Amino acid sequence: MGSAGKLHMLYSCPFCWKVRGLLEHLDIAHEKIQVNPMKAKKTLPSAPEWKKVPVWVDSDDAVFVDSTPIMKHIDKMHNDGKLWKTDDEERRDKWMEWVDLHMSKATIPILYGSLWSALKTTTRVSKLEKFGFISKRLYAWAGFPIMWGIIARKRVKKDGRTPKKLWHDLLDEFTNEFGGKSFFGGESPDLVDFAAFGYVRSISPYPQFSQLEDHSSGMDWYNAVKATLKV
Numbered sequence: 001m002g003s004a005g006k007l008h009m010l011y012s013c014p015f016c017w018k019v020r021g022l023l024e025h026l027d028i029a030h031e032k033i034q035v036n037p038m039k040a041k042k043t044l045p046s047a048p049e050w051k052k053v054p055v056w057v058d059s060d061d062a063v064f065v066d067s068t069p070i071m072k073h074i075d076k077m078h079n080d081g082k083l084w085k086t087d088d089e090e091r092r093d094k095w096m097e098w099v100d101l102h103m104s105k106a107t108i109p110i111l112y113g114s115l116w117s118a119l120k121t122t123t124r125v126s127k128l129e130k131f132g133f134i135s136k137r138l139y140a141w142a143g144f145p146i147m148w149g150i151i152a153r154k155r156v157k158k159d160g161r162t163p164k165k166l167w168h169d170l171l172d173e174f175t176n177e178f179g180g181k182s183f184f185g186g187e188s189p190d191l192v193d194f195a196a197f198g199y200v201r202s203i204s205p206y207p208q209f210s211q212l213e214d215h216s217s218g219m220d221w222y223n224a225v226k227a228t229l230k231v
């Protein structure tokens with residue numbers, strides 16, 4: 001089978017992890033295009049209107065932007081929309097919105113919320129992303145005080161909880177919604193599960209992930225979703 005499309009992405013972007021998990025679950029052949037973070041705004045096929053990753057380009061060159069709409073599009077095109085179909089659309093829509101609102105905001109605090117974690121994260125990101133020679137070094141050293149001092153510290157202070165407590169609360173709230181089942185979607189994961197899974201998985205390349213690993217129902221769910229990926 002030929003490639004279904006191209007995913008323009010950054011390795012460390014949580015929104016890209018959402019789409020990647022879905023592609024792996026559905027076992028869809030595709031190309032990954034890791035963009036240079038410094039050049040993304042100019043080089044993305046959706047630029048200049050949309051300057052964010054992920055961007056999905058279908059095999060017929062149609063361009064799709066924004067992670068949740070991309071997931072819906074891929075499910076529709078390659079899976080008869082089965083992961084989005086439900087008897088309770090109100091519950092699904094409410095929780096998709098909840099996941100996109102709350103989990104998306106919780107990744108920065110855990111990765112950059114203290115000076116030490118920010119340093120560890122930016123060093124790792126500079127190795128994982130396709131930076132140029134200069135920007136790689138610049139990001140590794142100038143990135144962490146910016147991420148920590150300007151962005152993360154404010155968010156942690158505003159929330160009032162430690163980043164670990166914030167994640168444990170989110171995982172409690174999410175898994176409590178399963179009504180005793182293994183997934184939000186019931187016996188098998190649906191698109192809401194894959195969206196949440198993407199945010200959680202985006203933390204997995206970093207040492208701070210261990211703070212999530214001691215949430216047992218959260219990890220039962222995470223590992224159960226992971227087990228459905230065909231990679």
Ligand SMILES: N[C@@H](CCC(=O)N[C@@H](CS)C(=O)NCC(=O)O)C(=O)O
Nearest residue numbers: 013014015051052053054066067068
């Ligand atoms: N709502 C978008 C958010 C995407 C997003 O913010 N991506 C970040 C990288 S993690 C980005 O490209 N930021 C560049 C910018 O905001 O200009 C989605 O879900 O795809």
